[in-house]
Amino acid sequence: MKSLKKQRRIQVIIVAAIALALSTALIGYAMRDGINFFRSPSQVVAEPPTASEVFRIGGLVEDGTLVRGQGETVTFAVTDGGASVPVSYTGVLPDLFEEGQGMVGTGKYVNGTFVATEILAKHDETYMPKEVVDALKEQGVYQDPNETDS
Structure with missing residues (x-):
């Protein structure tokens, strides 16, 4: 009688472990x-990702590089102070998108150009995404807009 209870308990534990492993694999x-890793321009230049990998890149839109092409195609360069990556985007840019401001883009790195499928820009004059701030701080370029010069 005791061995039957013990055997049932072991079977239940095994079935639960298999169900847990299967659900984890399905998730x-x-x-x-849906998981996109963030990379700074310096990281992209140092270790270029494969052309099939979707990731996010962020930094400052480099001054003098914003070119509006035919239709809705826009090209510009994004920099973190250490490296610059050319970006191509077809679509409507956010209203607050401009040179010298922070941006984050999602897309793929194809033949030396980041082909963006989505561009996000700052939503006020002091906001910048945390990943972009961290990348700029790492390069020694970031200046906190809340600090006053004395």
Whole structure:
């Protein structure tokens, strides 16, 4: 009698472990396209990602590089002070997008150009995404807009 209870308990534990492993694998599989890693321009230049990898890049829109092409195509360069990466985007840019301001883009790095599918810009004059601030601080370029010069 005791061995039957022990055997049932072991079977329940094994089935629960298999169900947990299967559900974890299914969640990971479902999220594979929803996870985008952030890279600074310096990281992209140092270790270029594969052409099929979707990631986010952020930094400052480099002054003098914003060119509006045919239709809705826009090209510019994004920099973190250490490196600059050319960006191509087809679509409508956010209203607050301009040279010298922070931006984050999602897309792929193809033939030396970041082909963006989405561009996000700051939403006020002091906001900058945390990843961009960290990348600029790492390069020694970031200046806190809340600090006053004495």
